[in-house]
Amino acid sequence: MNDPEQIDLTVMYAAHDAFRRDLERLEAVVEAGRAGSPHVRAGWENFKHQLHIHHTAEDTALWPRVERAVRRRPQDLALLEDMADEHALIDPLLAAVDDGLSGPADDLAARVRELRASLGRHLAHEEMSALPLIRSTLTPKEWAGFTADIRARQGIKGAAVFVPWVVDGIKPTDRSRFLAALPPPVRVLNRVTWEPRYRRLRLWAV
Ligand SMILES: [Fe+2]
Numbered sequence: 001m002n003d004p005e006q007i008d009l010t011v012m013y014a015a016h017d018a019f020r021r022d023l024e025r026l027e028a029v030v031e032a033g034r035a036g037s038p039h040v041r042a043g044w045e046n047f048k049h050q051l052h053i054h055h056t057a058e059d060t061a062l063w064p065r066v067e068r069a070v071r072r073r074p075q076d077l078a079l080l081e082d083m084a085d086e087h088a089l090i091d092p093l094l095a096a097v098d099d100g101l102s103g104p105a106d107d108l109a110a111r112v113r114e115l116r117a118s119l120g121r122h123l124a125h126e127e128m129s130a131l132p133l134i135r136s137t138l139t140p141k142e143w144a145g146f147t148a149d150i151r152a153r154q155g156i157k158g159a160a161v162f163v164p165w166v167v168d169g170i171k172p173t174d175r176s177r178f179l180a181a182l183p184p185p186v187r188v189l190n191r192v193t194w195e196p197r198y199r200r201l202r203l204w205a206v
Helices: 010-031 038-069 074-102 108-137 140-167 172-180 184-201
Strands: none
Touching (some): 010 108, 010 140, 038 074, 038 108, 038 140, 074 108, 140 172
């Protein structure tokens, strides 16, 4: 058994919370009839982009690593299949909201609620079952391989949005915990350049 403390899931949990926060904001603006704002549209485009990167990185660089570690354990393998299936279920719900935002759709609020419920169930399932499985099966080196992969995928340009997006509206204690999990130069860049630039985007403003 690995030392669970050697795998730090802070960034994973913080990203999940940022997805939940964005859909809460989307639901509120849709219910208020303000979904036409260009800043809402920009918030939605960024949400989709962040979710795509997150799910693609998990599907290609994380779950295959866990799968190799649990290959003789059918129950764990079934859980990994659930993760892929749940990701696939979310895609058509994203498309339905996309369509609803682009044209007139009386049921936009219902579409957003369905997406929110489905993503919420998936994130809760992942946090309850798959993240503990990561902790108990991956070596710190394998986990580092995944985090290196997601950083390469994001690049510095991606990080410049990802970091301030995660801390947007976050509780001060959670903010400190998340930023402490990042390399010190990233924290400085975020404070000096990324966050001020991100704020000017005014994502989700109506
Ligand atoms: Fe995740």
